[in-house]
Structure formats: C-alpha cells, structure tokens
Amino acid sequence: MNLFLDSFWRAVAYCIRPRVIALSFLPLVLMVALTLGLGYWYWESALDWVRSALESTTVVATVSAWLQSVGFGNLKMVLAPLIVIFTVTPFIVLLSLLTVAFLMTPALTLLVAERRFPQLERKRGGSLVLGVLRALGLTLLSLLAMLLSSPLWLVPPLILILPPLIWGWLTYRVMAFDALAEHASAQERREIFQRHRGWLLAMGVLCGFMGAAPSLIWASGALLAAAFVILVPLAIWIYTLVFAFSSLWFAHYCLAALQALRTEAARKAASAPTIDAQALTLPHEPEPESAISR
Numbered sequence: 411m412n413l414f415l416d417s418f419w420r421a422v423a424y425c426i427r428p429r430v431i432a433l434s435f436l437p438l439v440l441m442v443a444l445t446l447g448l449g450y451w452y453w454e455s456a457l458d459w460v461r462s463a464l465e466s467t468t469v470v471a472t473v474s475a476w477l478q479s480v481g482f483g484n485l486k487m488v489l490a491p492l493i494v495i496f497t498v499t500p501f502i503v504l505l506s507l508l509t510v511a512f513l514m515t516p517a518l519t520l521l522v523a524e525r526r527f528p529q530l531e532r533k534r535g536g537s538l539v540l541g542v543l544r545a546l547g548l549t550l551l552s553l554l555a556m557l558l559s560s561p562l563w564l565v566p567p568l569i570l571i572l573p574p575l576i577w578g579w580l581t582y583r584v585m586a587f588d589a590l591a592e593h594a595s596a597q598e599r600r601e602i603f604q605r606h607r608g609w610l611l612a613m614g615v616l617c618g619f620m621g622a623a624p625s626l627i628w629a630s631g632a633l634l635a636a637a638f639v640i641l642v643p644l645a646i647w648i649y650t651l652v653f654a655f656s657s658l659w660f661a662h663y664c665l666a667a668l669q670a671l672r673t674e675a676a677r678k679a680a681s682a683p684t685i686d687a688q689a690l691t692l693p694h695e696p697e698p699e700s701a702i703s704r
Contacts, residue, residue: 413609413663413666413667413670414609414612414613414663416662416666417659417662417663417666418659420526420658420662421655421656421658421659421661421662422655424518424521424522424658424662425651425654425655425658429521430518430521430654430658433513433514433517433518433654434514434647434650434651434654435647436513436514438647438650440513444505453494456494457491457494460493460494512542512545514650514653514654514657515585515588515589515657515661516588516592518654518657518658518661519588519589519592519657519661519665520592522658522661522662522665523592523593523661523665526662526665526666527593527665527666527669530593530665530668530669530672531593531672532592532593533593533594533595533598534591534592534593535590535591535594535595535596535597535598535599536587536588536590536591536592536594536596536599537591540591541587541588541591544583544584544587545584548580548583548584549580552576552577552579552580555576556573556576559572559576573618574615574618574619574621575615575618576618577614577617577618577621578611578614578615578616578617578618578619579611579614579615579618580614581613581614581617581618581621581653581656582610582611582613582614582615582660583614585614585617585656585657585659585660586602586603586610586660586664587599588657588660589657589660589661589663589664589665590602590664590665590668593665593668594664594668598668598671598672601671602664602667602668602671605667605671606663606667609663610660610663610664613656613659613660613663614656617652617653617655617656617659620652620655620656621649621652621653
C-alpha cells in the first residue's frame with residue numbers, strides 16, 4: 411500500500427512538469443490528424459448507416475413514436491451520433507494507449523530513472539520488437555473482449571464497468587512491461603509481476619476508469635454530439651494525459667519494486683553462510699610406512 415500511494419503522488423507531481431506536458435502533445439497531434447481524417451471521410455456515411463439501421467428496427471420506431479408524442483422527438487436526431495460516438499470511443503482509447511506506449515512511455519520511464527534511480531542497473535530484459543508484438547497481441551485480445559461484451563453494455567451499470575476493466579487490464583499489461591523492459595531482466599520482470607499482480611491490476615483498472623471520464627462528459631447532453639469535432643481533440647488530449655499519468659505511475663511503482671527486489675537479493679546473498687575455503691581442502695593422506703622406510 412505504501413508503494414502504491416507513494417508512486418501515485420509522485421506520478422501526479424511529474425504530470426505538471428513542462429517536459430511531460432510537452433510530450434503529451436505529440437500523440438495528440440497524431441491522433442487528432444487520424445481521427446479528423448477518418449471523421450471527414452466516414453462520419454456522414456456512418457451516420458446514414460446507423461440511421462437506416464435504427465429506422466428498420468421495430469422497437470426503435472416504437473420508442474421514437476412515443477418520444478414524439480411526449481415532446482422529446484428531437485432526441486431521435488441525436489441518437490445516431492451518440493451511437494457512433496460511443497462506438498468509436500473505445501477504439502480512440504486503444505489507439506491513444508498504443509501511441510503513448512510507443513512514443514511517451516520510454517521517455518517518461520527514462521525521466522523517472524534518471525531522477526530517482528540513477529544507479530539502477532539496466533539489464534534490458536525486454537526488446538522493442540518484443541514490446542511491440544506483445545502490445546499488438548494484447549490489443550487484439552482487448553478488442554475481442556470488447557466485441558464479445560458489447561451486448562452487455564445495454565445493461566446500464568455494465569457500460570460503466572466492463573470497458574474500464576478491459577482498458578485497465580490492457581493498461582496494466584502494456585505499461586508494466588514497458589516500465590521494466592529497459593532495467594529488469596526477464597526473470598526479475600516475472601518475479602515482480604507475480605508479487606505485485608494485484609496492485610498492478612488495481613492501478614490499471616483505476617487508470618481505465620479515469621480514461622472513461624471523457625465518455626461520461628460526452629454523454630452528459632445531446633448538445634455535445636453536435637460539437638463532436640470540437641470535443642475530439644480535447645478528449646484525445648485527456649486520454650493522452652491520463653495514459654501519460656498511468657505510464658509515470660507504473661514507472662515509479664515498477665522501478666521502486668525492482669530496486670527493492672535487488673536490495674532483497676543482495677541482503678540474502680550477504681547473509682548467506684560462507685564456507686571456509688580450508689574446509690573444502692582435502693585432508694593430507696599420510697604416506698605408507700613402507701614408503702617412509704625406503
């Protein structure tokens with residue numbers, strides 16, 4: 411718990427550093443360009459497809475007629491944009507996570523290591539290629555989990571629980587590996603994952619809930635759907651800043667855990683009983699009397 415809270419407050423303090431703020435704008439530029447480009451080419455077609463699907467559904471038509479009768483017919487106009495927004499949001503979050511993992515996490519981990527752990531040996535137990543392949547594989551699993559669990563999102567409480575849990579698991583697996591890739595060996599990384607799995611997962615889930623905050627802002631009113639193009643850059647920057655914070659949190663926690671692990675191993679090695687070298691020397695066998703007499 412002490413390591414959990416200590417690394418949390420240190421990550422908060424690091425987030426206000428000018429270097430961290432400047433780094434947060436690099437993924438933002440890339441993600442805004444990608445999102446606005448996709449929105450320019452596919453936004454209208456996506457809205458038309460969703461509207462046609464809604465109009466062909468009997469249940470939606472009945473609900474729309476009821477809303478029209480009670481004076482809320484305008485909600486029908488914003489239903490399709492809201493569906494598109496909530497469908498696109500998980501993919502924006504995943505792309506933001508991968509962008510931060512590839513562009514910001516190494517730099518932020520290096521910042522933490524230089525300021526707090528300058529004497530920590532770098533054993534380079536994880537390569538860049540392994541990290542990329544691992545992140546891609548975990549992302550595919552997360553996308554599959556989101557697709558399989560999407561029908562459950564219609565249940566009101568689960569839409570606020572399942573996506574943050576999936577994002578949290580992905581954040582934990584990607585960020586913890588990247589935080590230890592440069593300094594820990596493969597054996598040390600597995601040991602830390604085994605000892606601190608519960609706390610690391612809790613960190614990832616909390617970061618997942620923080621990453622869901624922009625979605626709640628978008629859902630707060632129908633007017634926000636019309637301002638989607640304006641809100642996308644702001645939301646992506648919030649996602650990027652949240653994942654930058656999570657990267658710093660995992661860097662502080664994992665590097666401190668690695669230092670404690672090596673300190674523990676050094677103490678065990680120092681306290682191990684030493685064997686006297688003379689005890690290992692074979693006793694001198696006396697020569698036979700016949701050889702002495704000769």
